[in-house]
Amino acid sequence: MRVALAQINIQFGDPDANYAQVETAVQKAAEQSVDVVVLPEMWNTGYALKRLNVLADDEGQRTQKLLSRLATEFKVNIVGGSVAVARDGRYYNEMLVVNRQGALLSRYDKVHRFGLMAEDQYITAGQTENLFPIDDVPAMGVICYDIRFPEWLRKQAAQGPKVIFVSAEWPTVRLPQWRLLLQARAIENQAFVVAVNRVGSDPDNDFGGQSLVIDPLGQIMAIAGAHAQLVTAKLDLDQVEQVRGQIPVFNDRRPELY
Numbered sequence: 459m460r461v462a463l464a465q466i467n468i469q470f471g472d473p474d475a476n477y478a479q480v481e482t483a484v485q486k487a488a489e490q491s492v493d494v495v496v497l498p499e500m501w502n503t504g505y506a507l508k509r510l511n512v513l514a515d516d517e518g519q520r521t522q523k524l525l526s527r528l529a530t531e532f533k534v535n536i537v538g539g540s541v542a543v544a545r546d547g548r549y550y551n552e553m554l555v556v557n558r559q560g561a562l563l564s565r566y567d568k569v570h571r572f573g574l575m576a577e578d579q580y581i582t583a584g585q586t587e588n589l590f591p592i593d594d595v596p597a598m599g600v601i602c603y604d605i606r607f608p609e610w611l612r613k614q615a616a617q618g619p620k621v622i623f624v625s626a627e628w629p630t631v632r633l634p635q636w637r638l639l640l641q642a643r644a645i646e647n648q649a650f651v652v653a654v655n656r657v658g659s660d661p662d663n664d665f666g667g668q669s670l671v672i673d674p675l676g677q678i679m680a681i682a683g684a685h686a687q688l689v690t691a692k693l694d695l696d697q698v699e700q701v702r703g704q705i706p707v708f709n710d711r712r713p714e715l716y
C-alpha cells in the first residue's frame with residue numbers, strides 16, 4: 459500500500475481556500491500513483507471554532523462531494539482528515555473516508571475533545587468506532603487528541619486493522635509527545651501508523667508538521683519537515699503478520715483482569 463500524507467497549511471476560517479488547496483494536494487498525490495491520500499484535522503476551517511455557525515460544512519455535503527469526485531477522478535482512496543461539520547444544530551470534528559469509486563466508507567466524529575483548544579465548548583463528541591477497509595486491507599482512523607487514549611485505539615486494534623490513520627492539528631510545542639505517542643501506538647498495536655499534521659499558524663498556535671509514517675515495530679519510516687509538503691511511503695503489509703506472529707500480544711492479553 460502506497461500512502462501520501464498531505465501536510466498542508468490550513469487557512470484559518472477560509473473554507474474556499476482550503477477546499478481549493480486540498481483539491482491540488484490530492485491531484486499531486488495521485489500523480490505519484492499512491493493508493494491512499496491522507497489529510498489533516500479540521501482542514502476546511504482550522505480551529506475557527508467561534509465561527510462554526512457560518513463556516514462548518516452542512517452535513518458534510520460539500521466535503522463528501524469534493525472527496526468523492528477526486529477519488530473517482532484520480533482512482534485513489536482518501537482518508538479525508540477531518541472537517542468541521544454542522545448537523546442538527548450541533549458541530550462535529552468529523553473524518554470522512556472514501557474509496558476509489560467515490561463511495562463513502564466511513565464517517566467518524568472525534569471522540570475525545572481537546573479542552574486546551576476549546577473543543578469541549580463548541581464540538582459534540584462522537585460515540586462510535588472507525589474501522590474500514592482500504593482496498594480490502596483492514597484499517598482504522600482516529601483524530602489528534604484521540605491518540606492519548608490507548609484504550610480507545612486498542613479496543614479497535616483488537617479487531618484486526620493493519621493500518622492506523624491519524625489526522626491532526628498538533629501544536630509545535632508538544633511535537634516531542636506527538637512522535638512518542640504515535641510510536642507507542644504502533645508498537646503496542648503492531649500496526650502501521652500513518653499520521654498527518656498541519657503546518658502554519660492560527661491566532662493561538664503554531665503547527666510544525668512532522669507528519670509521520672511508522673512501522674509495526676515503532677520505527678519511523680518517513681517524517682515531514684515544518685513546511686507544506688507531500689510525504690509518501692510504501693507499507694509492506696506482510697510485516698504486520700510477521701510482527702504479530704513473533705510476539706502475539708493480542709492472543710496474550712488478559713482482558714478478564716483489566
Ligand SMILES: NC(=O)CCC(=O)C(=O)O
Nearest residue numbers: 572602603627628629632
Ligand atoms: N487538535 C488536537 O486534538 C490537539 C491535541 C494536542 O495538541 C495534544 O497535545 O494532545
